[in-house]
Amino acid sequence: MAIDSATSLAKLNLIAPVLTASGCAAAGKELDQFFDITKIGGIVTKSIMLEARSGRPTPRMAETPSGMLNSIGLQGPGIDSFIEKDLAWLHERGVTTIVSIAGNNIEEFGRLASKLRDHPAVAAIEINISCPNVANRGLVFACNTESAADVVSVVRRNVSPGMPLLAKLSPDVTDIVEIAQSVKAAGADGVSVINTLLGMVIDQKTLRPVLGGRTGGLSGPAIRPVALRCVFQIHAAMPSFPILGMGGIRNGKDALEFIAAGASAISVGTATFGDPSAPMRIQNELLQDIENHGFESVSDVIGVAHKGDN
Amino acid sequence: MANQVKARLISNKKVGSYHHLIFAGDGIATGVRPGHFAAVAVGDENSPMILRRAFSIHKAAEITSRGSTLELIVAAHGPGTSWLVAQQEGAIIDVVAPLGKPFALPKTPANCLLVAGGYGSAPMVYLAQELIARGCKVDIIFGAGTESKLFDVLEAKRLARYFEITTDDGSVGTEGRVSTAMPAMMAKGETEAIYACGPMPMLQSVADLASKSNIISQCAVEESMACGIGVCMTCVLPVIGDDGITRMVRSCTDGPVFRGDKVRWDEIGTVPADCLGAPKSGGH
Ligand SMILES: Cc1cc2nc3c(=O)[nH]c(=O)nc-3n(C[C@H](O)[C@H](O)[C@H](O)COP(=O)(O)OP(=O)(O)OC[C@H]3O[C@@H](n4cnc5c(N)ncnc54)[C@H](O)[C@@H]3O)c2cc1C
Ligand SMILES: Cc1cc2nc3c(=O)[nH]c(=O)nc-3n(C[C@H](O)[C@H](O)[C@H](O)COP(=O)(O)O)c2cc1C
Ligand code: FES
DSSP states (O other): OOOBOOEEETTEEESSSEEEOTTSSTTSTGGGGTSOTTSSSBEEOOOBOSSOBOOOOSOOEEEETTEEEEOOOOOBOOHHHIIIIIIHHHHHHTOOEEEEEOOSSHHHHHHHHHHHTTOTTEEEEEEEOOOSOSSOGGGOGGGSHHHHHHHHHHHHHHSOTTSOEEEEEOSOSSOHHHHHHHHHHTTOSEEEEOOOEEEOOBOTTTOSBSBTTBSEEEESGGGHHHHHHHHHHHHHHOTTSOEEEOSSOOSHHHHHHHHHHTOSEEEEOTHHHHOTTHHHHHHHHHHHHHHHTTOSBSTTTTTGGGTTOO | OOEEEEEEEEEEEEETTEEEEEEEOTTTTTTOOTTOEEEEOOSOTTOSOOSOEEEEEEEEESOOTTSSEEEEEEEOOSHHHHHHHTOOTTOEEEEEEEESBOOOOOSSOOEEEEEEEGGGGTTHHHHHHHHHHTTOEEEEEEEESSGGGOOSHHHHHHHOSSEEEEETTOSSSEESOHHHHHHHHHHHHTOOEEEEESOHHHHHHHHHHHHHTTOEEEEEOOOOOSSSSSSSOOSEEEEEOTTSOEEEEETTTTOBEEETTTBOGGGTTSOOTTSTTOOOTTOO
């Protein structure tokens, strides 16, 4: 007997618990040649900004033990072109689409949100307040409870009340629970946890940083224990607050750990670079693992790692 | 349309400084054209090397006695390529192919000059065969640091109308760079189209020489890649579009083959100020 694969992130109902991670699936089209992208929980698109943006100079990537650093710098076509081309394609393809947005300032987040308001293709909005690849670290809104809340409130005001909002958090903070509480109070329906950790690699020959942007975001299996801890802490403090968990998930067993820690769904990011069918494969493995454990549905597993804790 | 195939390594032979690998697997050769590349997973599913490695496709055959086959020429460079060349025949390896945009072939027969540096010669014999089948005349220059880094010399010599070798150390052929040999070869062969594959500085000098003679060059670039399939935006370089606007474009999906006169070679590794979406003063 197959288990019930459905899950939900607040008001967002999903047919299955595995999504892509922002920036690791573009807008879905390229992955559609490797697996049917309508069969996973959904596609989280690359964070889009108001204007076209070139991103940072190359090299933008360095492989590290069980991980990688990236300093892409939010390259993208800008929201208007995104809506006209990418979102239209996703809509036509019938994909559950979570649009990730990133602004240079609070006002831009508001304008981005209003452009997506009532768009039939948008199932939810992920608010990227945690991109490490910006020149001004002060722009990492997720590092401060007030700025994180300010961004979420402005987005909330600019979309219809029914639009599910996920705030994407940075692990590079002292107390991630405090940030989660502030975005919840500001109107977020859930959190996406975690974005990359800020890191660096030095070139052995030149003894200078490898990346064009000097620092970059660390992702992949190397960050999984940190990500899992963040999910666990937030779920422990706010058990009914939905979490989209991510960070180094490479197979079904990894995904299962996140669901047990309290995630209602998970995103697959860097694993897609090594295996373009990873989201589909991981979803199949996860559902099999859940069944092997004797559970009947995905929702039965959410947060089981907290059993007996008080 | 790329295929992801669990391929069997059916041959691994050392050729000079390189390894010639042959993979067999269903669908592995489907749709392959000269200039396409393949992305190969290195290590097992728990490998600390989480990214694929990209290689030009040397040859592909849909029907052989061993099924569909795909051939790569690999230089052991760092841990991933060292792992790959150490694999035994019979190993099962995950290969994604074909990726990228291949070389564009002339619509009418033309005099073509093929220029390659180091393992950049990997796709050239395959390309030469396709050009000859279309009635083109093919001239070839292969260059390398030293003799052991030349690959496919005999095949190239057999196919080419005019053939020349350059080495940096003079161990074989003319001492010097491919660009030293190009002007004379272009005059002799009345070159109308240039195809190039090799290190970036070589491609830049080939593209410059081609532009000076008003000849279109097609250059297969090599940029560091994380995904190879167009989803990560790692592999970008500044390229001038048909509308005259420079964009940071993905070499894995919009390339690896670009027109030499469209790539802003001097500015690779930077974001040119007039590039679409470049940081305005004050910065992002
Ligand atoms: C389109 C294309 C075609 C290529 N064709 C060939 C070929 O035919 N034969 C051959 O031997 N090599 C080829 N290369 C280069 C080959 O991909 C690199 O040598 C290889 O990725 C290095 O991996 P490593 O683990 O040995 O080295 P490391 O330096 O440890 O690699 C670390 C990471 O950087 C990336 N990387 C490092 N150097 C390069 C590079 N030069 N290009 C792309 N990614 C790099 C790797 O993918 C890996 O993720 C090609 C590269 C590209 C982009
Ligand atoms: C190349 C790359 C680009 C990314 N771009 C974005 C982005 O635009 N917006 C965002 O919210 N997260 C971005 N991320 C972070 C991922 O969505 C994810 O949070 C993080 O990589 C951890 O998951 P993983 O280890 O499975 O990749 C990016 C990650 C990578 C590796
Ligand atoms: S390597 Fe990922 S987009 Fe080109």
